[in-house]
Each structure stands twice: as structure tokens, then as C-alpha cells.
Amino acid sequence: MEKEKVSILIVEDDMIIAANLSIQLTSLGYEVTGILPRGEEAVKHVRENAPQILLMDINLKGAISGIETAKAIQKSNDIPIIYLTANSDDVTFEKAKETHPKAFITKPFNKLSLQRTIALVVESIKDDKEPGQNIQDIEVLEDRIFVRHNGRMEKLLLEDILYIEADRNYCTLITANVKYMLTCTLKVLEEKLPKHKFVRVHRSYIINISRLDILADGHLEIGRKVIPIGKSYKGMLLSRLRTV
CATH class of the missing domain: 3.40.50.2300 (Response regulator)
Structure with missing residues (x-):
């Protein structure tokens, strides 16, 4: 490889x-x-x-x-x-x-x-930034997440997160105004986020279900971002949507 x-x-x-x-x-x-x-x-x-x-x-x-x-x-x-x-x-x-x-x-x-x-x-x-080793840089509570940024822990409401994208061995957490690069894998972050709010839709993406704008056959949209839906994740996405 x-x-x-x-x-x-x-x-x-x-x-x-x-x-x-x-x-x-x-x-x-x-x-x-x-x-x-x-x-x-x-x-x-x-x-x-x-x-x-x-x-x-x-x-x-x-x-x-x-x-x-x-x-x-x-x-x-x-x-x-x-x-x-x-x-x-x-x-x-x-x-x-x-x-x-x-x-x-x-x-x-x-x-x-x-x-x-x-x-x-x-x-x-x-x-x-060894992947998966700095999970102490992330703390998830019921309605918010604290992420280490510029040497300090910053609060971010979960409802403000649009989606999370895998970036090589890291994750980029996207809001309407700011991007945060997190030092953990998407899988590690998926395990920490509340499953009724966030769902993995592709090997490279987790979305905030409440921020979903458009759902099509092979992709979805949040804001103006087009995000692909992986075949193996589609069933889980539809199942989660039915319970929202």
C-alpha cells in the first residue's frame, strides 16, 4: 500500500x-x-x-x-x-x-x-498526534463535546456539529463556521458520540441526523456539502431516521 x-x-x-x-x-x-x-x-x-x-x-x-x-x-x-x-x-x-x-x-x-x-x-x-492515543483530547457529555484546540479544551454543542469527516488517520469535525482537526480515528469518535444523534453513513463520514437537508439514493446533503452513502451503511441510516 x-x-x-x-x-x-x-x-x-x-x-x-x-x-x-x-x-x-x-x-x-x-x-x-x-x-x-x-x-x-x-x-x-x-x-x-x-x-x-x-x-x-x-x-x-x-x-x-x-x-x-x-x-x-x-x-x-x-x-x-x-x-x-x-x-x-x-x-x-x-x-x-x-x-x-x-x-x-x-x-x-x-x-x-x-x-x-x-x-x-x-x-x-x-x-x-499518534492516532487513537490522544482520546483524552475529546470529552463527550450529554449535549456537548469538549475538544482540545490551541492548547485548551473548548466547548462545542453537539447540535452545532454538521458532520465529521475522516482525514487520513485523523478526523475533521465540521460546524457552520469552524473546522476542528481531532487526533483520533473516526471509529473511536463514533463509539463516543450518542448514537441517537450521530450515524456513520460512509467509511469516511459521520453525520448529525438532525442537520440532514436532503436524502437521495446514493448520497445526502448537509448545507451545501454532498456526502456519499456507503452501501453497507444505508440500512442503519434509514433505521435511525425512522426513530428520529
Whole structure:
């Protein structure tokens, strides 16, 4: 079985440097989800694609800096950050530390330093987020769930959850406004959620039954999201709907 590639978003306003980074990362076996020159674009991209690592220029020339971009992203997504910087002054370094980056890469960089830094960060992600081992990051009560986000447990009402999608070895919990990446498998989360509210409809999806908008033969819709219905899960879904 082919090993899943680690996905990386490059946020760099020098397109020559960005293109060089993309070529080198791809040659090293990583998946580049995008090359973006502006922080505002990065915030939107992360919400829609949830890369596993951010490679972020610390001094973006757009409306918001790399540090401000990282802070905006961290409001809804907990993604490891590696800063690219040609500026090593103490003030910038202290501001960057507030976002708890995994590493800094100084420009100009070479392929070996890039390779080693990314490899170390990937290993740290594996150590921090071993699938199914951090279930203490999730606490489900009768009408709410607490999830660990940005180092603290945040409350989320179960009724606000639209659906949950498997994301490689993790889960992405979707609400109308925010996405949370959880460090457990879909199966583990399924066992903790109340079965009268949530049902698995596909090997990659659990839905909140009360948020179902459209039910068709082979798919359903919640909001504008089209979710496939797996053949082996259809009977359970119909059975649950009859009891709602």
C-alpha cells in the first residue's frame, strides 16, 4: 500500500523562492497543497484543505504578515508552522514565538536543511498526534463535546456539529463556521458520540441526523456539502431516521 504523503502549504510572496520550495518538497515526497503569496488567501485555503504543515514566510508583503496569518489560522486550525525568514532580529523572533512554531528555516536555505527540518517536524507530529492515543483530547457529555484546540479544551454543542469527516488517520469535525482537526480515528469518535444523534453513513463520514437537508439514493446533503452513502451503511441510516 502506498504511504500517505504529508501535505504542506507554502505561503511565500517571492514566487521564485516559492516555486523552488515546491519543486524540492515534491522531489522529497511531500504533497504541496498550494503556493500562496498572501496571508488572507492562506487562511481561506487552510479552512478548505487542512494541510498538515504550514511553510510560512514570516514577512509577507500583503495586508497581514506571516505571524498575523498564523494567529488567524490558529483560531480554527491547529497546524504545525515552520517559518521561513531572512530577518533574525529579536523582536520578530519573540513575536513569532507567540504562535509556537515547530521550526525556523533561514533564507537562503539549501535542500539538505529543508529536508532535515521537515523530517524532524513530521516526526514530532507523529509523536504528538499518534492516532487513537490522544482520546483524552475529546470529552463527550450529554449535549456537548469538549475538544482540545490551541492548547485548551473548548466547548462545542453537539447540535452545532454538521458532520465529521475522516482525514487520513485523523478526523475533521465540521460546524457552520469552524473546522476542528481531532487526533483520533473516526471509529473511536463514533463509539463516543450518542448514537441517537450521530450515524456513520460512509467509511469516511459521520453525520448529525438532525442537520440532514436532503436524502437521495446514493448520497445526502448537509448545507451545501454532498456526502456519499456507503452501501453497507444505508440500512442503519434509514433505521435511525425512522426513530428520529
